[in-house]
Amino acid sequence: MSHETSRTIRLHPDDDVVIALQDLPEGTKVADGVTLSGPVNRGHKIALRDIAPGASVLRYGQIIGVATEAIAAGAHVHSHNLGMGDHAQDYAHGSECRPLPAVDEPRTFQGYHRADGRVGTRNYIGILTSVNCSGSVARFIAEAVEKSGLLDAFPNVDGVVPLVHGTGCGMSNANEGYTALFRTLAGYAGHPNFGGILLIGLGCEVMQIPDLIGKARMREDGNFRYMTIQQTGGTRATIDKGLEIVTALADRANAATRAPAPVSELVLGLQCGGSDGYSGITANPALGAASDLLVRHGGTSILAETPEIYGAEHLLTRRAVSPEVGERLIERIRWWEDYTRRNGGEMDNNPSPGNKRGGLTTILEKSLGAVAKGGTAPLTDVLQFGEPVTKPGFHFMDSPGYDPCSVTGQIASGSTLIAFTTGRGSVSGFKPTPGLKLATNTEMFTRMSDDMDINCGDIVSEGVSVEEKGLEIFELLIRVASGTRTKSEELGFGGAEFVPWQIGAVM
Template identity: 70%
Template sequence: MTPKADAIRLNPDDNVVVALTNLKAGQKIGAVDAPLVQPVPRGHKIATRAISKGENVLRYGQIIGQAKADIAVGEHVHVHNLGVGEHTQDYAFGTAARPLPAPTDKRSFLGYHRADGQVGTRNYIGILTTVNCSGSVAKFIAEAAEKSGLLDDLPNVDGIVPIAHGTGCGMSGKGEGYDTLFRTIAGYARQPNFGGILLVGLGCEVMQLSALADGRPIRADGALRYMAIQNEGGTRATVARGLEELRGIAAIANRAERAPAPVSKLVVGMQCGGSDGLSGITANPALGAASDLVVRHGGTTILSETSEIYGAEHLLTRRAVSAEVGEKLVARVRWWEDYTSRNGGEMDNNPSPGNKRGGLTTILEKSLGAVAKSGTAPLTDVYLFGERIDKTGLVFMDSPGFDPCSVTGQIASGANLIVFTTGRGSVSGYMPTPCIKVASSSEMYARLEGDMDVNCGTIISGQDSIESKGGDLFELFLRVASGEKTKSEELGYGGVEFVPWQIGAVM
């Protein structure tokens, strides 16, 4: 990228450029053969030629919508004159699937090796709940453990994480909603970043302890114990028993020590939230370059947020390793079209107001930028929300675009590291899994430096290339996986970000 450029054309076929700084009305810039019609904020689009009403607008060489009115050269292109029209996709399954070259070196990180073959990047103890009714008791147990100094002499345990949520009852005991919640809680119970689990239920809920624990090998190390409040004799008795159980679990967890693990044991959940017009130019493609490095070393990266790849899914189906995998992705997109329709929504309810202020106009434009996180690797497989990932390489996990919910699914699926790109700024964390925050611009990074781990605005200034920034991210992955704390961990985030996806009626 040329240092100090006013705007950038992302593909020779594009009829818009993207402003890299705030531009004034009447200003003349190199990429446009006329003075600007009105002020254009950083990250927003400018027409490079006259565009007729109904004509396709192109960014990244792809259609991002149709002009709602005639657009003059030098005019600001945004929600007032650009919308989503009818669009079809050529899925061309597998036509662009190309294996990535093997790395020339072997890299590793220091992780916690689990009995089932997974490797944790953290060593927490989890107090999981089957239902909202046991959420307070889970927190009471964690508070009692902290007051008692239970972990004071256990240096290998990172802490105790109570996981409370708002569901588990008032729902059908079968079907899509139940299955999704079951996968989520069971996935957390075998999460490699937990060195042990205490599972707490009420007793009469729909999501029964017996269904989750009885006869199911959730943990191969035996560090899973469970109890129901109604069977223990109420709140105080359950807290006392819970504290006793935690002592035994903590002793097992403390035996774990960090040891070298290959990058093939790294499972990286990739997210973007609070995106802006620069996210698809800087942070997302830099993460894509880092994703390719993880895949080249035999690791796994997870792309998600199905509602935010809508309109760009054809770029992924082309990279599917088989037509079957490509069809699985298209099936999830069709499910979402039906899901939003029957619930009175629409797939173009994105971008959000913040996304639009940052320069994004249509879901097609947002999705094209979001897909850049996936790099160039072949798409190995497609999974349901919270489904255990059993393949390496780039995979896709179905989820909403709501970030806490999507990350919850990725962690349930086995992600031991989360990387989150953001253009407007995002403040959150996701215990037990560390989260790296990546800023799309230097301005936002400076404003929220206490929350951001990486600044990709240096790509705009010409200090870094996408490839070099991707390499920096990869190195940070290994350091964080080995124990280096992220900003969100230092701030103590992660206590309220467990958000299961609720599908179906609340009864």
């Protein structure tokens, strides 16, 4: 990465473009004696040479698309003259798999030790729903708990979280959509950030509670209860019974206290949303450095959002610990190509309008920046949506690029922390898991300081190194794991971001 001037940055010596670091007017002189032929906004690309129609365009030293028309040196390069092109990669499974060195001095955090051996970073009571039809009653119970002040007697309990969603019925009980929902509900029920769980159903839904509790042990500590509205006697009776159960769950959960645990027990979900042209320069590689630090401590990180690594998946397969792991990732890529085709979409349906306003043009360009969140560690495993993590290291989990849905899968897989990079300014939270917001640029960090936890824009504006910023993120992750509240937690986010992935027909 090199700064050509204080106004632009070139990310790789082979690149055909530089990135504007500020809004630049027509006539501005940039790298290699090139003069802008028109105005270019901050985060957008400028051609360094004449590019012929059909020629590949490089950023990060990688192809981000092909010119759809002749592009002159000094021109703005964006969706009007840059397209996707053919997608073909050399996957070279495992060819660049290099284990990271272990740390010399192990670190600890203050966490909640659970009966199954995992360690939580929070201590919530969850009200989990098997179907949308029980969602309102779950919220009624949570509201009644809050109004009554019931939890005042249990200072070690962080709160009650109603987990309400839009599915659970009108679906097959024998397809991948049902299986994904089952994994999600089971993953939340046993999550170490919950000290207790109440599962509520209506009674007649496809996702039957007896099936859930019969096929999976919901919690090793036994602090789990369930009921259906139909069997309990309707809304009022269920609310009354729910308050009684939550009180009992909270009494047991309150006995848990924070105690030292090795950082190797942490599981970090890596996310980005509202990306811009700075995402692949600042916050994403800095988060990648933090992820590598966690893996070096024996911990676990999970990258996700399969449509948002499309075009950069070869960078992950080359880090796979085995050909089988690499092939599992490519199998998910092929599944997505078929899935989007069948549903009248396309893999280049991303970037979003906001991403494009921020300077990102094709999914290849966005993906190359998004993969940077995964650092350089070997790819240990590829998981289905919500599939439990069973080994330490860097993982990839299959999911949509829709952030609340993707994070829901990461939490179901076991993430006890979320780190979320954003350039446009995403706002969200993910109870029961605390989420850090990492700003890619100083301007947005300043404008939305109530929502952002760390400014990564100083990598460009102040010359802070990616490694220094990665260490700053890592240290804050340890503090948050030990109880420090994030900006999203202070604002009360997390009540609307439980979004299981709906796959298949709604009937």
